[in-house]
Amino acid sequence: MEEIVRELEGREPCGALFDLLAGVRVADLTEDQKVTVYILARKIEAVAGAIQLEVLNAVEDLTELGMAASEPERALGRRKEFSEVVETLPRLFDQLRRGEIDARRLEVVHERIRHLPESAMASRVEESLVEVASGLNRNQLARRVTKLVAEVDPEGYGRRCQRAKAERRVEFKPLPDGMAQLKAVLGAVEARMAYGLLNQDVAELPSDERTTDQKRADAFLDRFLATTAERQVQVNVTIPIETLIGLTEDPGLLDGYGPIPAEMARELAMQGPWRGILLDEYRHAAAISTKRYRPTAPMREMVKAHGGGVCTAPGCCNPIRELDHVIPWPKGKTTATQLKGLCSWHHRRKHDNYAVTLDESGAAHWTTPHGREYTTRPHQY
Structure with a gap:
């Protein structure tokens, strides 16, 4: 097997490079070699991502593709929109193909230039990024692209900022271990004000064992839930009868989330009405x-x-x-x-x-x- 040396980091991705990585035993590498292998793996990943984008750009039936990949069609639809970069950002896409940038950085550029009214404007932004994109992290690149877009189309940028307010929303995303993420997409000014307000709340809290992040989360709940005490919110929980009466500790099922600990499920079950579900021999809900x-x-x-x-x-x-x-x-x-x-x-x-x-x-x-x-x-x- 070819030796893992730093000089490989400048090589363009190829089949031989992939074969080399496939045969690597990480435990046998020096610390410096691990860095090299990580860089090479990112290059191979970038190439694979570029090929997927080219396929998505050429495929029409996302239903067929989603079923083949066991991937939600809505997610594929978003990636197909992103695959426009094959044509709209050809020079940056070539950098992805060569493993010089990753797909996340290219996506940052795409989501900021996609609504520019003229392809020439997108080309001007791309021209300013080609020499620097590989040296910027995602956040740095996002700020650079936003500035360039505002410069090439100042009036359009202002109008788009106004229209974007229609996309404000709150999203719920299940996380592991009984947690979930509540994400709000708001106007930048309002979001920054709300975040600053939470930080003021945190500053007024006494010192205790909680981290700043934990205090900020608690402050958010204090502000939000304090106004909902008189409202009734329906939450559906499925819990086996054995768990309900304490014979087992099998998890319950929180609608829209998934498994939750037995104790949490029992507590929720005690707070609302019940509806029985008969299971068949396959442990599927029985028919009505x-x-x-x-x-x-x-x-x-x-x-x-x-x-x-x-x-x-x-x-x-x-x-x-x-x-x-x-x-x-x-x-x-x-x-x-x-x-x-x-x-x-x-x-x-x-x-x-x-x-x-x-x-x-x-x-x-x-x-x-x-x-x-x-x-x-x-x-x-």
Whole structure:
């Protein structure tokens, strides 16, 4: 095997370089060699990312691609938008292809130039970045690009800042170990003011064992939850009866998040009404049937419980928006297992040219237009 030396760091990515990395035993490397291997691995990763972007830029059917990669189609759609850089930022894309910059830095440039009204403006920004991008970290590059965009299109930049306020939102993202992230996208001025206010709250707190980050999080909750004491917020928790009565410590399932500790689930279960769910031999939510075409409200709840609350198309993690008869009604009965919860997009795609069948365990078998087959199974509690 070729020796790991610093001179390799200047080599362009190639198959031989990949083979060299594939045979490396990190435990046998010196500290300096570990740095070299890390740099080379980043180059190979950049090349692989560039190839994916080229493919995405040339592919039209993201449903087929999402199922093949077990990747949410919405995420692929965002990456396809990013793949515009193949054509709009060709010189920076070539740097990605050579491993000189990574995809995250190229994405920082793309998201700031994508709304420029003229391609010539984007080219001017790119021209100013080609010589310096590889030496800047992501935050430094973001500030540089924002400044350049404001300079090449000052009036348009002002208008876009005003329009961007329509994109303000709050997002919820599950994290491991009973935690979650609540992210607010706000106007820069308002966000900076809110952050400064939280820092003032932290400064007024007494010294204790909490870190500054912990105090800031607590200050946020104090400000936010203090105004909601009189409101009723519905939170759905699924908990096995054995856990509820303390015989086991199996986790509960918090809707929109996932598993939570048994003690936390029991505490939440004691605070609201209950609804029983009967499980079959596969530990899937059992069916509630009706002869009516339009499913009843309890049945809609059961279908969502059956799928764990998310779209049952392969690779999709969007919330259920619509119910679909796998076997078209009236031949297909309106039951919780024969109904599948889908997001609006995959409901439409199913009725285009994607075939779906069910087996006796409730698993859905999807066949794509290219003849690929994928299986999704009901949520197991």
